[in-house]
Amino acid sequence: MHDINLVRENPEAFDKALRQRKAGPAAATLIACDDARRAAIAKAQALQTTRNEASKKIGQVKGTGDDAAAEELMAQVAELKSALLEAEGEERKLKAQLEKALSVLPNIPLADVPEGVDEDDNQEVRQIGEVGGVNAAMQHFEIGEELGQMDFEAAAALSGARFVVLRDDLARLERALGNFMLDLHTSEYGYREINPPLLVRDDAVFGTGQLPKFSEDLFRTENGYWLTPTAEVTLTNLVRDQITNAADLPLRFAAMTPCFRSEAGAAGRDTRGMIRQHQFSKVELVSIVEPDDGEDELERLTACAEEVLKRLGLSYRVMLLCAGDMGFSARKTYDLEVWLPGQNSYREISSCSYCGDFQGRRMNARFRHGDEKSTHFVHTLNGSGLAVGRSLVALLENYRQEDGSVLIPEVLQAYMGGRNKIEPITR
RNA sequence: GGAGAGGUGGCUGAGUGGUUGAAAGCGGCGGUCUUGAAAACCGUUGAGCGUUUGCGCGUUCCGGGGGUUCGAAUCCCUCCCUCUCCGCCA
Numbered sequence: 001m002h003d004i005n006l007v008r009e010n011p012e013a014f015d016k017a018l019r020q021r022k023a024g025p026a027a028a029t030l031i032a033c034d035d036a037r038r039a040a041i042a043k044a045q046a047l048q049t050t051r052n053e054a055s056k057k058i059g060q061v062k063g064t065g066d067d068a069a070a071e072e073l074m075a076q077v078a079e080l081k082s083a084l085l086e087a088e089g090e091e092r093k094l095k096a097q098l099e100k101a102l103s104v105l106p107n108i109p110l111a112d113v114p115e116g117v118d119e120d121d122n123q124e125v126r127q128i129g130e131v132g133g134v135n136a137a138m139q140h141f142e143i144g145e146e147l148g149q150m151d152f153e154a155a156a157a158l159s160g161a162r163f164v165v166l167r168d169d170l171a172r173l174e175r176a177l178g179n180f181m182l183d184l185h186t187s188e189y190g191y192r193e194i195n196p197p198l199l200v201r202d203d204a205v206f207g208t209g210q211l212p213k214f215s216e217d218l219f220r221t222e223n224g225y226w227l228t229p230t231a232e233v234t235l236t237n238l239v240r241d242q243i244t245n246a247a248d249l250p251l252r253f254a255a256m257t258p259c260f261r262s263e264a265g266a267a268g269r270d271t272r273g274m275i276r277q278h279q280f281s282k283v284e285l286v287s288i289v290e291p292d293d294g295e296d297e298l299e300r301l302t303a304c305a306e307e308v309l310k311r312l313g314l315s316y317r318v319m320l321l322c323a324g325d326m327g328f329s330a331r332k333t334y335d336l337e338v339w340l341p342g343q344n345s346y347r348e349i350s351s352c353s354y355c356g357d358f359q360g361r362r363m364n365a366r367f368r369h370g371d372e373k374s375t376h377f378v379h380t381l382n383g384s385g386l387a388v389g390r391s392l393v394a395l396l397e398n399y400r401q402e403d404g405s406v407l408i409p410e411v412l413q414a415y416m417g418g419r420n421k422i423e424p425i426t427r
Numbered sequence: 428g429g430a431g432a433g434g435u436g437g438c439u440g441a442g443u444g445g446u447u448g449a450a451a452g453c454g455g456c457g458g459u460c461u462u463g464a465a466a467a468c469c470g471u472u473g474a475g476c477g478u479u480u481g482c483g484c485g486u487u488c489c490g491g492g493g494g495u496u497c498g499a500a501u502c503c504c505u506c507c508c509u510c511u512c513c514g515c516c517a
Contacts, residue, residue, distance in 0.1 A: 041477055045486050052486090055498040059445035070497090077497040201507095243474085375474080 001361040002102055004034050017108035020115055020323035030101055037094035044087035051080050104213050107358040109323040110332045116322025129315025137341035140393040141273035143400050144170060148425040162263060162278045169422040174281060176415030178256045178388045181283040181308050185385055189304050191254035191285060196234035198257060199225035204237040207363035209329035216264045227260035232382040235286035240363040243375055249367060250297060251288040256281065274389050275347065281388040287381040294379040298354040302334045305350045305385040311411045314394050315339040317346055331356045342397040349390045352383030
């Protein structure tokens with residue numbers, strides 16, 4: 001959500017930013033609506049002042065017992081009523097109209113975000129690890145099925161397309177990966193572990209920006225809950241409607257949760273395998289910070305996610321997203337893309353975003369310095385650290401041996417009963 | 428799912444439809460006193476919006492939304508949340 005005052009201060013810059021985000025100009029409409037709203041407020045308040053003074057007088061007169069005088073005053077004030085009702089209704093209507101218009105506009109990019117329309121315009125920031133050189137590399141679903149522990153047919157029978165059943169060591173590997181990531185972030189990087197609800201109300205999903213515009217990407221229960229598409233929703237909304245003491249910032253939260261996405265706009269894409277599922281597990285990192293710390297925190301957050309890849313020994317690159325490829329709530333985003341030999345390409349495995357005060361406004365999440373009177377909106381960041389399902393995919397494709405076994409990276413071995421590889425199960 | 432009780436400022440907790448943004452206490456902050464601290468005493472202490480160069484002025488907010496009324500924390504409707512009992516259940 002944008003600050004209407006900033007729109008008023010610099011309408012040209014605002015519209016220019018919107019153009020970068022592939023949205024039409026909106027400043028003129030917004031300002032006109034806000035002007036009307038302010039006029040309605042002034043009008044309503046003037047009427048309220050008159051009414052309040054008269055009502056106060058009625059109270060005093062009644063106290064003296066002069067009922068006749070009171071009746072006369074009451075008759076006078078009654079005439080104000082319809083005008084006041086109308087003015088208040090107008091104010092409410094315009095306020096709702098303005099908020100509705102603001103709520104569907106994407107966040108504006110930071111100055112160092114490259115212009116561009118899609119992923120082809122993203123910039124590579126750095127690349128880590130060796131890439132390519134694997135002969136006859138297999139895709140993860142081939143490897144998983146060869147191991148006898150990745151079953152798409154069983155999942156289809158249970159739930160349909162875009163689900164998977166993992167068995168035995170692969171089931172455990174998913175758990176091992178998640179636990180390793182969570183342990184790393186909590187013990188070395190100061191994130192507090194959270195176990196949040198997976199079903200949330202409208203307000204929460206609005207706060208992080210998935211609503212009202214992207215409801216078709218989400219699953220909804222019959223009684224009106226939304227299944228969270230990412231723990232970003234719950235972790236970020238932990239500070240909703242609160243005034244946090246600045247001394248308590250930054251707040252850093254981590255959670256491992258299933259994530260649910262309808263993938264409505266992705267028909268035909270990544271239809272095979274575990275890359276794009278309706279349900280997947282993800283370790284999410286969220287930081288709540290003061291405005292001045294936002295950009296540094298994005299670098300820190302990204303480094304935390306990168307460290308997971310480094311310790312797993314996976315090759316990857318860091319991409320700075322262009323304005324056109326960023327998510328709705330983001331001002332700046334780094335994607336981490338892991339190398340997948342089976343696909344002979346890089347695939348997104350983490351997305352780390354700085355959202356400025358965009359979500360803070362939507363959530364009414366504020367902070368205050370101890371000695372200050374005024375409050376400010378918190379700045380928020382989120383990033384995957386990492387997507388667990390895709391991490392499992394990457395391990396399979398990068399660590400399959402010629403004999404069909406898959407090596408387990410050292411950091412995961414303790415989580416896998418001390419073993420160093422996964423072998424096919426035939427049964 | 429059934430029955431009932433409640434939601435008031437950072438916290439506890441009063442509140443009769445009429446100068447109540449709201450008693451009192453605690454906590455916080457400032458001051459007096461003190462070498463310093465404590466105690467005591469005095470003062471102060473919510474958020475948002477509109478308007479103003481500024482001091483300020485106005486307005487809204489007592490869980491959320493709507494209504495009745497000249498006037499609502501107080502009455503009505505509705506939703507949310509908390510608690511108690513019963514039922515069910517991991």
